[in-house]
Amino acid sequence: MSSLTTTEANQASSARNKKRLTAFLFVVPLLVFILLSFVAPIASMLWRSVHHPTVTNLIPLTLHELQRWDGQSTPDTQTLSVFAKELQGLAKERQSGKLAEELNRASAGMSSVVKATARKLSRLQPEQLDEQGAQSLLAAHRNWNKAEIWYAIQRAGKPYTYDYYLTALDLEMHPEQGIQVREDTQIYLQLYSKTLTMALVITL
Structure with a gap:
């Protein structure tokens, strides 16, 4: 049996490559569909689960001031005044509701605190906040005296989080105390357990 010449070998190789290219082109639409329908949404969801810059964009000056905070007591007058001004600005731009929603995820009940405070601060003149911003904020709601509220704001303001x-x-x-069991609500593990139990019952 005679061996192939160089020309015949090249032609055979070229034919194989064309077949592979044709087969790949047939698969490309399926790959694009999988990428757009599954890979991209999952990747986007995973990215958004750790990257959340909303609070950072809403109150950047307050978060900068909180870097000096000791984490134990009520922040100093300057930090409170800066937050009061930023919250008033958000109220006038109709963005305070967004901040309330974000902070409520970090600490239950913060939505009503932020909204009530924003309404009160929006009635004040900017000059009043320049002189008595901290007092106005503390007078608007008693919860602004609580260190745990500011801790929640500080954590919510981190652009990258595993919360x-x-x-x-x-x-x-x-x-x-670091990571601990939630005190207010514990529902997700129970939900997972019930869902898994129902799935096993249906399967069996």
Whole structure:
């Protein structure tokens, strides 16, 4: 049996390459569909689960001031005044509701606190906040005296976070004790357990 010549070998190789290219082109639409329908949404969801810059964009000056905070007591007058001004600005731009929603995820009940405070501060003149911003904020709601509220704001202001994963496991980050079981609500693990039990019952 005679061997192939160089020309015949090249032609055979070229034919194989064309077949492979044709087969790949047939698969390309399926790959694009999988990429757009599954890979991209999942990747986007995973990215958004750890990257959340909303609070950072809403109150950047307050978060900058909180870098000096000791984490134990009510922040100093300058920090309170800066937050009062930023909250008033958000209220006038109709963005205070967005801040309230974000902070409520970090600390239950913060939505009503932020909204009520924003309404009161929006009635004041900017000059009043320049002179008595901290007093106006503390007078608007008693919760602004609580250190745990400011700790929640500080954590919510981090652009990168794993808090959503802690919440999904009924856990939370405590300023002194670290990661611990959530005190207010513990529903997700029970939900997972019930869902798994129902799935096993249906399967069996």
